[in-house]
């Protein structure tokens with residue numbers, strides 16, 4: 001019976017891919033690789049959040065313009081031409097008439113594949 005007290009394994013650096021010797025839970029070959037890796041992860045998160053906020057802001061601008069023109073609906077192809085991206089919403093629920101209802105911040109609307117309708121600004125809860 002033999003025990004290996006100092007089990008060493010070779011791993012590869014998550015940043016540069018070079019071989020790491022030593023503790024098997026070590027993920028990086030150097031502090032600079034560790035920093036580069038974590039900076040990139042943070043940057044990707046920031047970019048993802050910025051992209052989502054830009055899409056939601058763009059949708060909100062399109063919806064506000066509709067309301068400003070006194071419209072409560074529009075064809076999806078028109079919205080897409082204006083840069084509306086139906087994949088970005090802040091809330092979703094099944095509405096009273098079994099239509100899917102979506103929100104972009106304070107503006108709610110119903111949506112089908114081809115159009116949106118019943119666009120209205122959310123009335124704030126008086127409670």
Ligand SMILES: [Zn+2]
Pocket residue numbers: 013014015016017018028029030033
């Ligand atoms: Zn490295």
